[in-house]
Amino acid sequence: MGSVAATVEPLRVEYEQGDRFRIAIRQHTVRVDQPQSDGGEDTAPTPTELFIASLASCVAFYARRFLTRHGHSAEGLAVTSEVEYATHPYRVAGISLKVEVQEVLPAELQASLLTVVSHCTVHNSLRQPPQVSISLAG
Numbered sequence: 001m002g003s004v005a006a007t008v009e010p011l012r013v014e015y016e017q018g019d020r021f022r023i024a025i026r027q028h029t030v031r032v033d034q035p036q037s038d039g040g041e042d043t044a045p046t047p048t049e050l051f052i053a054s055l056a057s058c059v060a061f062y063a064r065r066f067l068t069r070h071g072h073s074a075e076g077l078a079v080t081s082e083v084e085y086a087t088h089p090y091r092v093a094g095i096s097l098k099v100e101v102q103e104v105l106p107a108e109l110q111a112s113l114l115t116v117v118s119h120c121t122v123h124n125s126l127r128q129p130p131q132v133s134i135s136l137a138g
Helices: 045-069 107-117 122-125
Strands: 013-016 020-024 028-032 078-087 088-100
Touching: 028 045, 045 078, 045 088, 045 107, 045 122, 088 122
Parallel strands: none
Antiparallel strands: 013 020, 020 028, 078 088
8 A cells, every 4th residue: 555654553443332433542442423313322423523623633733743843832722623515425525724823923934834734644644545445354
């Protein structure tokens, strides 16, 4: 599948009940479910919400590192998202992220910050989608 910069431990998704699944990521556990309006119990975010959260939190991580590296506070740093869905096939069609920084940054630093966060790992993966293969175990 091309060159690999780092090997990551595989994660495992296991069925719990209804539309709820448990995701084991290293020593962490994350759950997904569906809203009640879609037949779930709404006990956790949906997989699509985690997808969007993954992008937004990656941008936030890169922003925090940038701010710290340039001697600025990360207090008040936040990233919010707006999502647009397409129906044929049903998918995320657009994601708009807004990076909120409490401190006023000079214009040149704002441009640099946007450049850096636009190249976070998750965003890079969306720009150059990974090869995905799905098979049955066994």
